[in-house]
Amino acid sequence: MESKKVVVLALHDELESAYPPLNIAVGAASSGADVILAFSRSGVNILDKRYIPIPSEGIEYLSNAIHDFNVPTIHEMLEIAVEMGVQLYVVDLDIDDESNFIYPAEQVPIKWILNEAVSADLFVHF
Amino acid sequence: MANKKFIYFVSLSSNATYVLKQSIEMVKQHNEVVLFFDLDGARVLDQRYLKKLDRTHGTDLALLLKLALESGIKLYGCQMNVLIADGLELVDGAELAGVVTFLELAYTADAVLSY
Numbered sequence: 001m002e003s004k005k006v007v008v009l010a011l012h013d014e015l016e017s018a019y020p021p022l023n024i025a026v027g028a029a030s031s032g033a034d035v036i037l038a039f040s041r042s043g044v045n046i047l048d049k050r051y052i053p054i055p056s057e058g059i060e061y062l063s064n065a066i067h068d069f070n071v072p073t074i075h076e077m078l079e080i081a082v083e084m085g086v087q088l089y090v091v092d093l094d095i096d097d098e099s100n101f102i103y104p105a106e107q108v109p110i111k112w113i114l115n116e117a118v119s120a121d122l123f124v125h126f
Numbered sequence: 127m128a129n130k131k132f133i134y135f136v137s138l139s140s141n142a143t144y145v146l147k148q149s150i151e152m153v154k155q156h157n158e159v160v161l162f163f164d165l166d167g168a169r170v171l172d173q174r175y176l177k178k179l180d181r182t183h184g185t186d187l188a189l190l191l192k193l194a195l196e197s198g199i200k201l202y203g204c205q206m207n208v209l210i211a212d213g214l215e216l217v218d219g220a221e222l223a224g225v226v227t228f229l230e231l232a233y234t235a236d237a238v239l240s241y
Contacts, residue, residue, distance in 0.1 A: 004229075004233060006229075015165075016137045016138060016165045016166050016167075017137065019137075019164075019165060020135060020137055020164060020165075020240065023164075023225055024225065024228070024229070026225075027224075027225030027226065027228070027229060028225075028229055031226065031229065033229075055166070056138065058140070059138070059139075059166045062165060062166055071206075121233050122229070122232050122233055122238065123238070124135070124232065124238045124240065125240065126135070126137075126240045
């Protein structure tokens with residue numbers, strides 16, 4: 001059976017916005033899909049080695065709840081994603097030095113992502 | 127027959143009222159709607175949260191959930207949601223589901239929207 005193609009775009013870096021794209025990417029990859037995980041706008045901060053996920057105002061409880069529930073951290077989720085073959089991209093950025101990224105990510109224009117999305121079985125952005 | 131199939135992914139409880147109202151309207155227009163609630167969004171599926179809501183801006187969230195279910199909208203809470211460890215009391219009619227269920231539905235959807 002032909003494998004599914006999934007394109008996930010992470011646009012935000014708040015805690016509650018960072019987990020969903022990673023959950024979907026890892027879930028899709030684990031079911032055999034070819035997954036493109038792209039980061040744009042503030043979502044690219046998730047890739048930064050110094051990234052600390054902070055929930056949006058009013059839902060600060062979420063940090064402790066996630067910690068207590070023993071959920072993998074965002075960067076642990078990224079590690080799982082990379083190990084499962086998820087391809088990482090950053091969109092429309094002018095980055096000369098990627099040394100702060102926890103994993104290498106190819107820079108591509110948003111047009112490239114949208115073209116990939118057209119042929120994908122699922123395109124979702126968070 | 128449904129015109130379109132829409133999947134909403136709700137990670138913020140503050141967006142739930144809008145999403146529920148929008149979903150009910152879309153079903154009236156003969157579309158199929160499935161709502162996934164994760165992280166803070168899943169709080170709206172917790173009966174304890176609904177009971178202690180004090181600021182609802184004139185919206186009865188429990189009633190909206192009931193209307194949504196009665197109109198055929200499927201409500202799913204993430205089965206790995208952090209609220210489960212805290213004793214989540216799921217509202218009647220809602221179900222828990224994992225990412226596999228989300229993907230199966232999303233692959234056949236006309237649009238997947240996140241809130």
